Amino acid sequence: MSLQTPIQNNRRYDPDEIASYYRYRPWLAWARALNIIWSFAAFIFSLKWDEWQNQVEQNKSKRAAQLRQLLTRLGPTFIKVGQALSTRPDLVRKDFLEELVKLQDQLPPFDNAIAYQLIETELGRPVKEIYSELSPSPVAAASLGQVYRGRLHTGEEVAVKVQRPNLRPVITLDLYLMRWAAGWLAPWLPLNLGHDLRLIVDEFGTKLFEEIDYLNEGRNAEKFATNFRNDPRVKVPAIYWRYTSTRVLTLEWLNGFKLTDTQKVKEAGLDPEAIIEIGVTSGLQQLLEHGFFHADPHPGNLFAMPDGRMGYIDFGMMDQLDENIKETLVDAVVHLVNKDYNDLAKDYVKLGFLTPDTDIRPIVPALEATLGNAIGKNVGDFNFKTITDQFSELMYDYPFRVPAKFALIIRSLVTQEGIALSLNPNFKIVEVAYPYVARRLLMGESPQLRRRLLDVLFKDGKFQWQRLENLIAIARTDENFDVLPTAKLGLQYLLSDEGKYLWRQLILALTEDDRLHTEEVQSLWNLVKDDLKPNRLLDVAIGVLTDLSKQRVAAILPSVTAITTFGMKR
Numbered sequence: 001m002s003l004q005t006p007i008q009n010n011r012r013y014d015p016d017e018i019a020s021y022y023r024y025r026p027w028l029a030w031a032r033a034l035n036i037i038w039s040f041a042a043f044i045f046s047l048k049w050d051e052w053q054n055q056v057e058q059n060k061s062k063r064a065a066q067l068r069q070l071l072t073r074l075g076p077t078f079i080k081v082g083q084a085l086s087t088r089p090d091l092v093r094k095d096f097l098e099e100l101v102k103l104q105d106q107l108p109p110f111d112n113a114i115a116y117q118l119i120e121t122e123l124g125r126p127v128k129e130i131y132s133e134l135s136p137s138p139v140a141a142a143s144l145g146q147v148y149r150g151r152l153h154t155g156e157e158v159a160v161k162v163q164r165p166n167l168r169p170v171i172t173l174d175l176y177l178m179r180w181a182a183g184w185l186a187p188w189l190p191l192n193l194g195h196d197l198r199l200i201v202d203e204f205g206t207k208l209f210e211e212i213d214y215l216n217e218g219r220n221a222e223k224f225a226t227n228f229r230n231d232p233r234v235k236v237p238a239i240y241w242r243y244t245s246t247r248v249l250t251l252e253w254l255n256g257f258k259l260t261d262t263q264k265v266k267e268a269g270l271d272p273e274a275i276i277e278i279g280v281t282s283g284l285q286q287l288l289e290h291g292f293f294h295a296d297p298h299p300g301n302l303f304a305m306p307d308g309r310m311g312y313i314d315f316g317m318m319d320q321l322d323e324n325i326k327e328t329l330v331d332a333v334v335h336l337v338n339k340d341y342n343d344l345a346k347d348y349v350k351l352g353f354l355t356p357d358t359d360i361r362p363i364v365p366a367l368e369a370t371l372g373n374a375i376g377k378n379v380g381d382f383n384f385k386t387i388t389d390q391f392s393e394l395m396y397d398y399p400f401r402v403p404a405k406f407a408l409i410i411r412s413l414v415t416q417e418g419i420a421l422s423l424n425p426n427f428k429i430v431e432v433a434y435p436y437v438a439r440r441l442l443m444g445e446s447p448q449l450r451r452r453l454l455d456v457l458f459k460d461g462k463f464q465w466q467r468l469e470n471l472i473a474i475a476r477t478d479e480n481f482d483v484l485p486t487a488k489l490g491l492q493y494l495l496s497d498e499g500k501y502l503w504r505q506l507i508l509a510l511t512e513d514d515r516l517h518t519e520e521v522q523s524l525w526n527l528v529k530d531d532l533k534p535n536r537l538l539d540v541a542i543g544v545l546t547d548l549s550k551q552r553v554a555a556i557l558p559s560v561t562a563i564t565t566f567g568m569k570r
Contacts, residue, residue, distance in 0.1 A: 011216075011246065013209040015202055018176050033177055036074065043070055064099035071103065076143035076167065077174035079103065080208060084407060101414070109141035115148070115162045122245040130243055134160065140300070144212055144316075149253060156252065158240060159313075163247040167212060175205045207295075207408075211316035214249035220315035221251070227290040233278045235311040254311040256303030260422045265304050272423040278310040280432045283416050287409065288330055288437070291321040295408040298415050299422075319408050325351065333437045341368045352403040363398050370394060 022029050047063060050056045071082040085092050086100035115138070116127050123130055131150040138146035145163040152158055182197040210216050218239040225236035237252035244250050257264040259279070265272055279302065286293035294301070296317040303311035321329075328350045335344040344367055345360040354360065394400055402410070 011209065011213050013175070013202070013205040015175075015179055015198075015205065018172055019179070022173070022176050029173060029177060032173055036177065039070055039074060043067060060095045061099070064096050067096055068099050068103050071100075075170065075174075076164070077171050077178075077208070079143045081178075081204070083411070084204060086411070109138045109146045110164055112137060114165055115146065118162055118165065119160070119248050122248045123243060131158070131160070138162075150250075152240070152243075152250075156240070158243075158250050159237070159253045160243075161214065161249040161251070163212060163214065171208060171212065175201065175208070179205075203405075207317060207319075210318075213246055214244060214316075215246055217249060217314075217316045218244055218251070220318045223292060224294070224312065224315055224318070227286075227292060228282070231282070231285075233309055234282050235305055235309045237311075237313060251313075254303055254305065254313060256305045256311045258299050259302050259304055259419045260299040262423055265423070268304070268306055270304055270306075270308055274308065275304045275310065276420045276423050277432055279416055279419060281436055282310060283412065284433060284436050287321065287412075288326050291323070291326050293319060293321070293409070293412060295319050295412050296415075297412055297419075299419055302419065317408070319405060321405075325405075330437055333433060336371060339368075339372070341365075341371070344371075348400070351406065353400055353406070355399065358399055366394055366398060 043063075043066060046066065050059045050063065068082065071078040082100050082103040086097060086103060092100065116134075119127055119130070127134060130152075132153045134150040135148045137148075139149050140147045143164075144167060145161055148160040148162065150158050150160050179198050179201045182201050185197070218241065221236055221239055228234040228236065235254065237254055240250040240252075257268060257270075259265070259275065262272060265275065279297075283293070283297070294312060294315065294317075296314060297312075301312065301314040303313070305311050328347055332344060332347040332351070335341075335347060341364045342360070345354070345363050348354045349356055349358065349360070354363070
């Protein structure tokens with residue numbers, strides 16, 4: 001095996017191959033290991049000194065800041081570790097969490113001559129042949145690379161992302177040492193992981209290797225752009241593949257304003273509230289529709305464009321959710337809003353936060369106490385970070401754990417929420433999230449969503465009139481929501497073979513408890529009647545009925561006529 005194979009040429013994280021390389025070259029690891037051990041030993045001694053001097057409470061914030069500075073000093077891998085740990089209340093105590101959230105992915109830039117040489121080596125041409133202009137110094141520098149502003153000879157303005165030299169060997173060595181330490185330390189640590197600590201290191205290593213492969217980042221950007229191709233509010237930069245390699249990425253330059261720069265956003269004539277809504281709804285689309293989400297949406301990666309669009313950049317850290325997770329997340333939002341904490345606890349089991357054999361009965365009251373005030377609170381008073389902090393307390397009393405995949409989701413939600421908070425402290429994130437979920441449920445574009453709608457509308461075998469009214473009322477808070485297309489889809493569903501069950505249940509619901517539920521129907525009619533004009537209703541009815549056989553129409557026509565007549569009389 002070549003000396004360079006595991007640390008230079010491999011683009012995929014392979015812990016076995018890395019271990020095989022360093023097992024026979026221990027001298028390569030000792031210097032780095034001693035540096036890491038000495039740094040953490042000094043930090044641990046500081047913690048113990050506080051205990052001996054009875055100054056733990058007095059120095060809590062000081063030690064938390066010391067940990068952040070320590071991780072920054074140890075370099076790119078440990079900066080990324082700190083950012084990942086900032087979303088793990090099951091692993092890190094609360095006061096350290098608050099400091100790690102501040103961990104900035106910023107390092108001094110490396111030498112321009114090295115960067116230019118790397119561009120020429122990777123792309124096989126002199127810099128002047130590739131770019132007509134290139135900034136003499138980087139416009140941004142982070143732990144993994146730095147960015148230059150340039151222009152192609154064809155006139156397009158571009159951003160040129162150049163990876164730090166020798167980055168892959170440094171990260172590979174750190175991951176090897178972390179995995180070795182995880183195997184030794186895991187039995188001695190009181191952590192509620194639910195699996196081998198080395199698996200967490202491997203998950204982290206896999207994502208980090210993906211992040212330092214700029215070809216992978218380019219593919220992620222194009223996949224993300226395809227998912228939002230029909231959304232005029234979201235902008236994704238084009239990738240210039242002729243000038244891109246594993247360590248150099250050339251992409252379209254986006255002119256915009258950082259979302260945290262409220263003054264510039266307003267001076268540009270943009271509405272911060274509208275920008276926030278785009279960010280929240282596009283984030284929900286990533287999680288609940290596409291299943292492919294941006295896991296690092298910090299302020300430096302999101303821009304308010306002068307035309308009102310939201311610009312996304314930096315697609316190195318992405319993740320994919322399967323259909324079951326997406327559907328369960330929809331369930332969790334619905335159960336949270338409906339205050340069904342027993343069902344919410346079951347969602348946590350399905351998502352892996354609780355093991356299947358967990359007795360959820362004592363957990364339900366704790367969830368209610370933690371989440372009960374979420375609805376109606378603005379993000380300044382009650383937010384994902386607050387929930388994360390409170391869960392850090394719960395996790396020591398109940399067997400909660402954070403699955404590795406959800407660490408990225410939590411990070412994504414917390415950072416997006418922080419942006420919303422900076423633009424408008426009174427913004428109610430739930431009031432954007434739930435109308436989106438309500439619209440998706442009412443539209444019922446897939447069998448899975450239609451089943452979720454049935455779960456919402458029926459509880460213990462009874463039709464929940466108030467929930468249907470709430471769904472419609474909440475969905476209508478969005479100015480772009482039109483009841484009529486939803487009504488058309490609903491009618492098509494009712495008249496289909498799939499909808500026979502719901503049709504029977506609705507007829508039973510109208511007469512359950514030995515009374516005709518006229519008040520509930522009248523309340524629903526008052527809610528939507530302004531949107532259901534006679535001429536529009538007629539068009540919808542004709543469109544639906546032409547799709548049905550005469551026999552099916554004949555079979556259901558008496559019931560439809562009776563309900564329609566009732567509505568008109570009221």
